[in-house]
Each structure stands twice: as C-alpha cells, then as structure tokens.
Amino acid sequence: MSGKPVLHYANIRGRMEPIRWLLAAAGVEFEERILKTKDDLQKLRTDGFLLFQQVPMVEIDGMKLVQTRAILNYIAGKYNLYGKDxxxxxxxxxxxxxxxxxxxxxxxxxxxxxxxxxxxxxxxxxxxxxxxxxxxxxxxxxxxxxxxxxxxxxxxxxxxxxxxxxxxxxxxxxxxxxxxxxxxxxxxxxxPNIKKFLQPGSPKKPIVQEKDVPAVLAIFS
Structure with a gap:
C-alpha cells in the first residue's frame, strides 16, 4: 500500500463525502476502493474490517477507522484543523x-x-x-x-x-x-487545496442520478 489513506465506500457522496472534503482541504491525497455490489460490502464485513458492520471505513496510519465523526475528528486533529485549544x-x-x-x-x-x-x-x-x-x-x-x-x-x-x-x-x-x-x-x-478539489476530475462526487439510485440502494440493502 502506498501510505495514502484508503477510503472504502460506494461511488457516491453519502457519508464519505465530508471525509473526502476534509482530506482534500488538508492537501492529503487518498485512494478509493469503490464498493460496486452488496458482495463487496459483505466481504469487508466477513474479513472483520467493519467494527459495526458499516461503511465508511478509512485505512489510515495502520488503523481501519469506522464511524464518520470519529474519522473526521482524527483527520482534523492530525492535520491541525481542530482549533488550538x-x-x-x-x-x-x-x-x-x-x-x-x-x-x-x-x-x-x-x-x-x-x-x-x-x-x-x-x-x-x-x-x-x-x-x-x-x-x-x-x-x-x-x-x-x-x-x-x-x-x-x-x-x-x-x-x-x-x-x-x-x-x-x-x-x-x-x-x-x-x-x-x-x-x-x-x-x-x-x-488552493479546495480550489483543486472543486475542479472537474477530482474525487469530489456528483449528485446521484435517479437512474443510479436502485444500484446504490442494492449495495446497502
């Protein structure tokens, strides 16, 4: 693994998007492992990587972190985005x-x-x-x-x-x-970091289109 954070989620905004935003604002490059089917999610569960059986999950600093707020707090603390006191x-x-x-x-x-x-x-x-x-x-x-x-x-x-x-x-x-x-x-x-994230081709996700909703729901059902 490259040492970059690895994000595990579907190819949508959802609960991972604030994590993508915060990493981008901190200037941190990351990789994504996109869940495409329910089996992809189930494999993470079976392998014991999801503490509460849910994503988002982020691999960072040797940890497999789950729970959105916990992940955000860790990133904010690590990259000095959490105040001075x-x-x-x-x-x-x-x-x-x-x-x-x-x-x-x-x-x-x-x-x-x-x-x-x-x-x-x-x-x-x-x-x-x-x-x-x-x-x-x-x-x-x-x-x-x-x-x-x-x-x-x-x-x-x-x-x-x-x-x-x-x-x-x-x-x-x-x-x-x-x-x-x-x-x-x-x-x-x-x-600069945010401007880059807002450019076409960045990891920022678009709004889910109506035609894609059933496939997304099938992953999490």
Whole structure:
C-alpha cells in the first residue's frame, strides 16, 4: 500500500463525502476502493474490517477507522484543523454537529421517491434558510474573521462550504439573503487545496442520478 489513506465506500457522496472534503482541504491525497455490489460490502464485513458492520471505513496510519465523526475528528486533529485549544474545539464541534444535522437532510434527498421530492426539498430549504444558514451568517458577523473559529481554517469551515455548495445545487440563489456567507464561499473556494478539489476530475462526487439510485440502494440493502 502506498501510505495514502484508503477510503472504502460506494461511488457516491453519502457519508464519505465530508471525509473526502476534509482530506482534500488538508492537501492529503487518498485512494478509493469503490464498493460496486452488496458482495463487496459483505466481504469487508466477513474479513472483520467493519467494527459495526458499516461503511465508511478509512485505512489510515495502520488503523481501519469506522464511524464518520470519529474519522473526521482524527483527520482534523492530525492535520491541525481542530482549533488550538479545548474552547476552540468545543466551538468547532458545536458548529459541525449543526452542519451534520443539515447534511443528514440533504444527503437523503436524492434517494426520496419521486412523489416526495418536491415536499422534501421545500423542507430542506426552509430549515437551511431559517435555522442553519442564519446561525453561520451571525457567527461570521460576530466573530469578525474570515473563518468560523479563531482566525484559521478548521473542519467547521470545510463542512460549511461543502453544505453551502450542495444547497446551491438544489437552489442556486440559496445564499441571496446571506452576504457574509457569499463572501465566505468565495474565499474558501479559492483556497488552493479546495480550489483543486472543486475542479472537474477530482474525487469530489456528483449528485446521484435517479437512474443510479436502485444500484446504490442494492449495495446497502
């Protein structure tokens, strides 16, 4: 093995996408072992690599880590994206947990039945624009710096940008009422490592197309 982290997941965003984002923001190259069938997932289970029988699983530093938040925390700590002290880490965790709640809504959207899509999208946008985005607009205003915590990039910033861009795929003008978040998005998107990740051909995954949903669901069923 090359020494690069190895990511085991299906070829979709899902719960692995925040991990891809964080590694990319840290400038860390990684490899992917794409699960294409249910048998691929079952082999990982049979081989004893999945502590709780679930992916994502990331091989890094001689470990086979599972559970998304544990993986993200390890990467953030390893690559200095987790604040300078306990107080900053508490703020980062608080913001990230809020973003995880928003992300949970978004990532399930592409798998909703067609007759529920419109209602589900309305719910996502309502919560995004009335509950979550106003919080981060206020944090940026009150904090007065380019980043959410301290004056240095953290995993909270990376997760916020990921969710903003995903929301904009669902509704391009979602940031219309949030000028500080618009500026934040522009700044973050131009950071060299992130800019590279946003280019075509990067490991960043697209939204799942309707025609591909059955094959994806079959892997995890």
């Amino acid at each position: 306990l107080k900053e880490r508490a703020l980062i965790d608080m913001y990230v947990e809020g973003l995880a709640d928003l992300n949970e809504l978004i990532l399930h959207h592409e798998f909703k039945p067609a007759n529920e899509m419109e209602k589900d999208l309305a719910n996502i946008l309502d919560k995004a624009t009335n509950r979550y985005l106003p919080v981060f607009e206020k944090v940026l205003k009150d904090h007065g710096h380019d980043f959410l915590v301290g004056n240095k990039l953290s995993k909270a910033d990376v997760h916020l940008l990921e969710n903003i861009l995903w929301l904009e795929e669902l509704k391009p003008d979602v940031l219309a009422k949030f000028p500080l978040l618009q500026s934040f998005k522009a700044r973050m998107s131009n950071m």
